Amino acid sequence: MAQDSAQQAPSTAPAAPARVLLRSLLPALVVGVTASLIFIGVSAAAEQLQHVLWTDLPDALGVGRYSVLWMSVMLVATGVAVGLVVWRIPGHAGPDPATTGLDAPVLPPVVLPGLLLATALMLAGGPSLGPENPIIAVNVGLAVWLGTRVLPHAPTGLWGALAEAATIGALFGTPVAAALVISEALAGRQVQGLLWDNLFAPLAAAAAGAITTTLVAHPSFDLHLPPLGRPDWADLLAALVVASAGALLGLCAVYLFPYVHGAFRRLRHPMLALPAGGAVLALLAAVGGHLTLFKGLDQIGELARDPEGWSAGGFATMAVVKLAAMLVAASCGFRGGRIFPSVFVGTALGLCAHALVPAVHPALGVATAVLGVLLAVTRQGWVSLFTAAVLVSSPTVLALLCIASLPAWLLVTGRPQMQLRPDGTPVR
Structure with a gap:
């Protein structure tokens, strides 16, 4: 009886025509490459500033690079610098970071420069946070702002999804992480169509972001620990x-x-x-x-x-x-x-x-x-x-x-x- 019911109730989710998916491919690739380049650019700028702050400057002053004195000076100075950005730069570097996660809100363009600057200063100065949340927020805001002007008839949510997937792909150097995150997000929503139709454009953006990061920055997460043999x-x-x-x-x-x-x-x-x-x-x-x-x-x-x-x-x-x-x-x-x-x-x-x-x-x-x-x-x-x-x-x-x-x-x-x-x- 259960088998008959299963046979009588096939999936009725409509499949998107191939031409509809193909139209989303070029925007996805553009967003993917752009998101990756923004991430790489911010990371490279932060690394250069970090080298100046933690190597060149203490060496020139004759202070130990990681002495208690220098770590104290740098971390407090980083707090002052980021505080100035949050206080004085238009947009105040976005919302309170304690209230944000990977699913970034769409921020207005005026917020994005201050958020990028605050992120680069934080990465260079030493506080224990990563670039993922603010970089995703910047890329989402930029993609929505530009995308709705270039293709005004495209759904607004598409640009945010593309940017988020692209940035996750760029951060991890592989589109697999983005596909998993999007699948997890879609599982909690009422979505129309087949799963892979909904994943097509974000996965393309994630792949473009990942391959751009791989070609330019050569990231690697492998710690090269001794491999585990047959488990017991x-x-x-x-x-x-x-x-x-x-x-x-x-x-x-x-x-x-x-x-x-x-x-x-x-x-x-x-x-x-x-x-x-x-x-x-x-x-x-x-x-x-x-x-x-x-x-x-x-x-x-x-x-x-x-x-x-x-x-x-x-x-x-x-x-x-x-x-x-x-x-x-x-x-x-x-x-x-x-x-x-x-x-x-x-x-x-x-x-x-x-x-x-x-x-x-x-x-x-x-x-x-x-x-x-x-x-x-x-x-x-x-x-x-x-x-x-x-x-x-x-x-x-x-x-x-x-x-x-x-x-x-x-x-x-x-x-x-x-x-x-x-x-x-x-x-x-």
């Missing part, structure tokens, strides 16, 4: 425990987020909140060391090159300090995202697990810890799985990650998210 029962147990520990650690930051944000919000002015945040970040850097500065992508490579180079206590200290630094930076008003610093937290936690229990393979420890932390912080299941998998490039880890995601997800689902409403209450 001990590996399965380690995956379950470490992923759950990562989720619990991430939830600590999630639950503290509204309180820390509220404390900085009571300062009421960016020229007070941001320098104060920089001063707190300087104290944390003095405890955790210079590896806990910046977005964390280059620093996890340094950790992975020598998994035995720190004690379990050293790795644990860096994980906790980095998580606290991300919490403070996101709360006081620095413009940035939380994915890349969360990856550092997970990497340090995974290597801590390996240092405590040498039987925990370093690749397995890192991948599952990153998975747990990202699930708690982002609540993006596919992004968390994908990021954890690409860090270790080991096919045998993937099945363990899928299993480990189940208890970690049970820990985080229904909990507050690390994103606030404008009134300061957490999003659930």
